[in-house]
Amino acid sequence: MKTITLAERITSRLSNAAEIEQAARGIAEDLRALGQCVPADDWLIVGGSFARGEPTFIRRHGEPQLISDVDFLYVHYGDAPSMPVRELRILAEKAFPAVDLMTLSLGDYRAVQTSLGFDFKDLGLAVTDHGLPQHDPVRLDARDAYEILLYYTQAYFWLDLHEQWCAATDSVQFHLMVNRLCTKVLRATAMIDGAYAHHDFDSMPPHLGEQMRAELRWRRDPRQPPMDPGRFWRYSYDAFQRFDNEFGQPRADAVNYSRYATTSSGRVVARHHQAVHAIARAMADAWIAAPDLAALATVKRRAWERITGWTGSGRQRSPEDYFLAHKQEIHDHLLAMKVQVR
Numbered sequence: 179m180k181t182i183t184l185a186e187r188i189t190s191r192l193s194n195a196a197e198i199e200q201a202a203r204g205i206a207e208d209l210r211a212l213g214q215c216v217p218a219d220d221w222l223i224v225g226g227s228f229a230r231g232e233p234t235f236i237r238r239h240g241e242p243q244l245i246s247d248v249d250f251l252y253v254h255y256g257d258a259p260s261m262p263v264r265e266l267r268i269l270a271e272k273a274f275p276a277v278d279l280m281t282l283s284l285g286d287y288r289a290v291q292t293s294l295g296f297d298f299k300d301l302g303l304a305v306t307d308h309g310l311p312q313h314d315p316v317r318l319d320a321r322d323a324y325e326i327l328l329y330y331t332q333a334y335f336w337l338d339l340h341e342q343w344c345a346a347t348d349s350v351q352f353h354l355m356v357n358r359l360c361t362k363v364l365r366a367t368a369m370i371d372g373a374y375a376h377h378d379f380d381s382m383p384p385h386l387g388e389q390m391r392a393e394l395r396w397r398r399d400p401r402q403p404p405m406d407p408g409r410f411w412r413y414s415y416d417a418f419q420r421f422d423n424e425f426g427q428p429r430a431d432a433v434n435y436s437r438y439a440t441t442s443s444g445r446v447v448a449r450h451h452q453a454v455h456a457i458a459r460a461m462a463d464a465w466i467a468a469p470d471l472a473a474l475a476t477v478k479r480r481a482w483e484r485i486t487g488w489t490g491s492g493r494q495r496s497p498e499d500y501f502l503a504h505k506q507e508i509h510d511h512l513l514a515m516k517v518q519v520r
Contacts, residue, residue: 190231191377198242208273213305217260221253225297230375247276251298253287286517323369325432330362336501353404367417411465443515
């Protein structure tokens with residue numbers, strides 16, 4: 179893919195694409211340079227917000243600055259990558275503010291489904307010269323959307339956002355992270371109605387589309403007054419209600435009743451899903467009943483005691499401790515369960 183075409187693709191959903199044209203071309207050049215480092219037998223693919231055409235730029239000192247993560251997938255033809263992937267990661271991290279680099283064999287790439295497969299197959303942008311590997315398209319469903327909702331609810335805890343909120347943290351970084359997770363919750367909910375990108379407003383219910391527009395407007399200039407962090411729980415409450423209606427009953431995880439339930443990694447993922455579902459449902463219900471931060475902190479503590487069966491008098495490990503400790507395990511088993519099913 180030529181540099182100018184790649185630049186246009188990665189900003190195709192942005193209303194201000196013309197304003198950031200030069201920045202986008204610089205990013206496209208960096209992406210192509212990384213692709214040139216990959217041996218001819220393998221592939222380097224970009225997914226995430228770049229593949230959806232909607233990365234986030236903010237103005238800093240009058241210039242557009244990329245703040246989105248860049249999601250890469252290295253696909254290797256042989257039994258192992260043809261180059262040290264660590265070297266590629268170092269190069270990518272020199273060019274971009276935040277990088278996620280995964281690796282898959284060609285067979286696993288062709289097998290992987292869910293939103294991960296959709297990102298890197300149906301939408302993926304190849305930055306190596308021989309395009310994407312041959313593959314079948316991915317069909318998404320409500321289970322895939324629910325997995326996204328539960329994953330980013332777990333992230334709310336391992337990022338320590340609730341404790342920062344209780345401590346009256348008011349940094350731009352804190353509000354940007356709340357904003358990021360809010361858009362993830364809204365997008366997961368909108369996927370039930372056929373939306374996939376943050377900017378798929380026509381496919382979203384009107385009220386949800388307006389909430390997403392408000393989040394994206396604020397993100398364009400995070401120096402403006404912050405939005406209420408409690409909206410995360412309002413959005414989460416609405417999301418759980420919507421998924422309850424879609425499934426016909428509450429579901430504690432996104433693994434059981436699916437083909438992933440028989441996999442060893444799926445069972446690990448389900449256990450972590452069930453933990454976050456129980457505490458998040460309690461907190462979302464409490465916030466809707468009485469939007470009070472002190473009361474919400476009490477609900478969080480008591481719900482976690484019920485989940486863990488804690489009866490001791492010493493310091494209890496918090497949900498923040500738990501999900502941070504299991505963050506990499508959750509990530510790795512989510513990927514593994516998707517290639518354990520053929």
